[in-house]
Amino acid sequence: MIAFCIIVLLLPVCGSVPLTGWVQSPGHPRGYDPNSRLTWKECAPTGHRITLTLIHLDVEESFDCEDDSLKIFADEELLFKLCGRKSMKELQASINPFLHSSRGGCLSVSFLADYSNPERHTGFRGFYAIQDVDECTDPENECTQLCNNYIGGYRCFCRPGYVLNPDEHTCQVSCSEDRNGSREGVLMSPGWPEPYPENSVCSYTLAVEEGLQFELTFTGVFDVEMKENGQCIDSLTIKPLSGDVRTFCGRKLPSFFLTRSQHVEIIFRTDYKGANRGFSLSYRVREMNCVGPVTPSSSLISQHSYSEYPTGYKVKVKCDKGHVLKSIKSAEVEYESTCQKNGEWSPVIACEPVDCGIPELSELMELSDKDPPTTYQKQISFKCKSKYYQLDNTGHFTCNAEGYWESESGEKLTEDSPKCEPVCGMNTEVSFGGRIFGGKKASLGQIPWQLLHRSSPRGGASLISDYWAITAAHVVDGYEQSTLNWLGGIIDAQDKNAVTMETEKIIIHPKYNKVVKGTSPNNYDNDIALIKMSARVPLGPNIRPVCLPKITDELEGESTISGFGKVKESKMSQNLLYGPVEIFSLDKCDSRGLPVTHNMICAGGQSIDSCKGDSGGPLFSPVLGYGSPDKPYRLIGIVSWGPPECGNESFKGYYTKVQNYLDWIKETMEKN
Structure with a gap:
């Protein structure tokens, strides 16, 4: 009785669902009468399953158990339809191992006897039990590290140095670090130089005052897991406040580079397996400078040629051939810009390609392609709408730097426009001979x-x-x-x-x-x-x-x-x-x-x-x-x-x- 009470405390549902019990045919063991019927069903609570063990089976035997039958269901699916006699040994070997529900599922029994029973049969008897399921033995429980089973459920937990994610299944390394104000130092993957742990999401933040930028240098071995096709499995991402985001993986040591930003976030992600060693990089700050070009499709005009320009330096920005300043309606292609403290040029006016536009076409002519690009060095071609016309000249033109369409021979479209001339001298009928006078x-x-x-x-x-x-x-x-x-x-x-x-x-x-x-x-x-x-x-x-x-x-x-x-x-x-x-x-x-x-x-x-x-x-x-x-x-x-x-x-x-x-x-x- 004391043991039973302990079970009740561990299993709150014991008060409403019996843990064990018997189910048997009517009249057992004396025998069942004709037209006997029995329906039984029990369900297991969450984290449990219900099992049934048949210890006796004696039911009138017939083809496909058409006369009398015992049907056993698990979660509404038929497991067995039984009749005849089976010993306990036979039941244990071929029937009982399969009589159980899923976790939190149900077992049900349906016994049915017909109107006649020429020989007396004792029926069936079985013992059912509600058992706790050990979820930790289930490979699909999704615990990435350790699992603790308890009556009615399970709980995931992590090894030292890891924290459990909000999903309560995944363990990840607690490795994020804020280095705001640090001007130099070293960052390494967790466990360096040993292989880094699985399921890591490490975020390192570097930040200094305006006018400075970070210089990053990778040292030693670089070993971050990558697929054979070059796709990253694990990754190291360098994310500056402005500028290009770079992602690295594989075994090739990345080269030194400037971030061009006073604020950088370095993110290291790993999956659930692998034995790669990771990375080590050093960082330090240096003054922010400006680099060219100021804007695409332009070049710098300066008294001195530098790879980087100091704060306050002024340059002339000239648009490349075939480009003009976007915000200026005229054909201006040049302006002055100054290097700012944040490493950016100001002002920045985009150089956009000259646009020759869609030319006016005669009623007989059309473009070979619908809505073709019409900017510098793009090409268009013409064709006649009707097969009864043909171009009298080349139909191919290129947009030149002055904004005119130009033929291969250098003629402007306005001066040498192709024309659709009628196709002459062709007919649709073929015949021979004949006369005109009386012909x-x-x-x-x-x-x-x-x-x-x-x-x-x-x-x-x-x-x-x-x-x-x-x-x-x-x-x-x-x-x-x-x-x-x-x-x-x-x-x-x-x-x-x-x-x-x-x-x-x-x-x-x-x-x-x-x-x-x-x-x-x-x-x-x-x-x-x-x-x-x-x-x-x-x-x-x-x-x-x-x-x-x-x-x-x-x-x-x-x-x-x-x-x-x-x-x-x-x-x-x-x-x-x-x-x-x-x-x-x-x-x-x-x-x-x-x-x-x-x-x-x-x-x-x-x-x-x-x-x-x-x-x-x-x-x-x-x-x-x-x-x-x-x-x-x-x-x-x-x-x-x-x-x-x-x-x-x-x-x-x-x-x-x-x-x-x-x-x-x-x-x-x-x-x-």
Whole structure:
């Protein structure tokens, strides 16, 4: 009884929870009746567990214990479902070792007999006990050093020289030290030169008056635990009041350095294991000086060159090339600064890179990258928005020191801006052969530079840019002050979806021999005119310009003519027709008495000819179907004049030689 009372004092819960007891089936040991039932449950208090020891088992045996059964649960999980007979030896070997709860958990028993019991069975009996758990034997108790178990719980404590953290599990060395006012001394890891202890967090504080700084020198061995990849496991951190924080580990002895601060905190941290030796460093104070540069991207201008400058020393601060003073709106790049007692320069004005800004772009152009950096030495590039345009010059520029975008050749963007010029001489359809006089129909996009003027006199023109077209002078003679409409992007003269272009200017070559309106000219020399449209032509797959010829091109072999002109008798073609013609020397062509000049080309073929209504249209090379990006279609001639009998093989047609007018075309377009 005395022993029991002592237990009660140590275990406050004994008054409400029996420490031991028996649990048995109804009627034991005489035997249980059919339809017998028993439910039992006991829970252990905190820091304890409950165990059950079966000393007898005799329950009707059936498959999977379907008739009568004894179920034992621990913390609501089924441990065993039992039936049949087992000896005490069998129970001790295979059942009893597993009949226990978790710490603070519960055991429960459920006994159930069915309606029949052909043979009398005595049932079961077991002894339960509530036992204290020794938490100190549990590797997960998280005590980093020592553990003390007591009934219902455990407590961590530390070896001498350590203190227990607020988490009540971790021990750490009490090694922090305030050396405020100390001008020199030595700091060492705990236990130096022996290995330092685990779970250390040592903080050493150094502080002196303004105008001084600490000089740190590591001595002897430096050995702070580090992973193979260079990551610190343990660490030594030097943290000045201002300036860079440095962290060290490994075995390489850190070099001497100045803290540039009158206040320094040195923090040494270790983990829970290791056998490294730590560190030893000495410190002393010295006067605070200033070092350069005063601000990034600048240099010092001084009568003397020092690695450090004394208090009160004045220097000129000059921004590096391509940088200007941030707070000054002008292009100033220089100011005066003085070394202060705290080792800082004053004033400090940042030098920021020159910013060239985003340049103004034409409606056809855009930046290759969205929101690119635009400061000194940064690069930008341009591209055309549409695939029907290409840059006429380099699209790459660099921001220079003066704040201008500069090309690789040194040209300023404002002076040498790239332009998006239409891609010329390309089509979307490929075909071969055909004739214009009674000839073959063109496909949509096959001759996309062909334009049509339906009013009297009916005529054609060739688009040579997104604003300009070229035609024969006699087609527009007398209409210089009028507004004419031209159709493009079609192969059917009646197409209601044609692109309509309105003229802004009609410029006839100044040496063309003008005639009285309503009559035919008797001299077709300089039969060429330029048409400027009032708005930009919307280029696309079915309407795009033809290239002008090169001055060095040799005009020979086959070319192609196209137009909506007369096909037989007085009937004009509704469809765009084309066909190949051969170029001949002028002395092999019959002009019917009309004057022929070097400004003309003579061309024709078998039953292939331009005719009335084709005037102003193109003669282009190479033959349709053989153009490529490397060999675009070029306008070599303009349908000008010929014999009345279109398609007569005895006579050829005459075309204005575009090659002779390249300078006039260029100058006229630039001036207008």
